[in-house]
Amino acid sequence: MHNNLTRIQNVFGFFTSVAFAVAAVIAVSVVLSAQSPSASLQLRNVQVVKGRPHYYSTKREEYAHVKFDLDAGIIHPPPLHCPPNHSLIPLHLDLSTLFNWNTKQIFAYITASYPSSDPSTIPRSEAIIWDAVIPATNAPAHPNTYIHPPLSQSNARPKTKADRLAAQKPYPPGKEPGILKLASQKPKYQINDVSGRIAERANATLTLHWNVQPWVGALVWDSRGTLGRWQGLSGGMAGFDFPALKGTEVKKEELRTETGGERNRGSPA
């Protein structure tokens, strides 16, 4: 510590140690904040069509277009088998309790998983049909932030500036991050099987998952079990069967996917 340089080095060295220690304590402190996520996920419609699902291949394969309702709050026990085209009551998704002071953003996604034709040798398939990046309120804005669709037709054209700002948020106006109310939501991705056949596969399940991305600390995924103050997710599952190949003509509008921010190369949809 006899000259300026050594003092600078010593202070900076201990500063990095202190910063690391504080970050470690912050990462562990999230265990103390209670969580109670809830969701209600219902299948709205599923269609299986034969066509060209991948731009890089001319191979014609069967692919599925799965629409769903997502909500949280009131939990309805999901029926195990919903026939397609059955319209169900949409409810609420509530991940707001997952946002503690160390949460930077939450990546929520819905997968469709189904068993293979030979479960003893071929593992279960799981494909994501929809996802959303939901940042915390104090996180800096970035182009891939999810923008919650308007709840009704009248809200689709906001009049005042406050309404316009509220419409650009990843949650419905007046709510907080983590609340989602989606009715008849189009998928972002159309899924297909590696074999090229996805029609008439039974025992498929739509499941909600999430990944909490912290400011400092470990990544945490969704869980169904309870750990201390962290309750597991209740609800958020829906069983269905893939229907037969659509014989009659399917309108192109019905097969449109939800275009998120990434589709528009950075600018929000």
Next chain:
Amino acid sequence: MDQLLDQARSIWEGEIDFEGQRLADLLTYALLSLSGAIAFLVGFSTQDIYQTLYIGLGGTALTFLAVVPPWPFYNQHPLPWLQARETGRVALGTLGLEGISVEVDGQRVS
């Protein structure tokens, strides 16, 4: 010129005495630990991670300001150099090295 260079060197080096170094060490650890602890506690109670960041960085900046420049209170116990002493027969005598002759390049020095 030499004196000017010496002054410049002193400013660049920023020397402090040993007691001052001990104090600087103590202040580093105390100030940084304290700022880390306060940063975490304030952030946790307000549930705002930006508070932790600002208080932590502010405390670190304060520590740099308090420790790095050679403030006067770090130089309260200077240790002066000893006076220069002659090396001659008398000096050698006091050291008990009377019989020694020191030769450099063939010439006797003392």
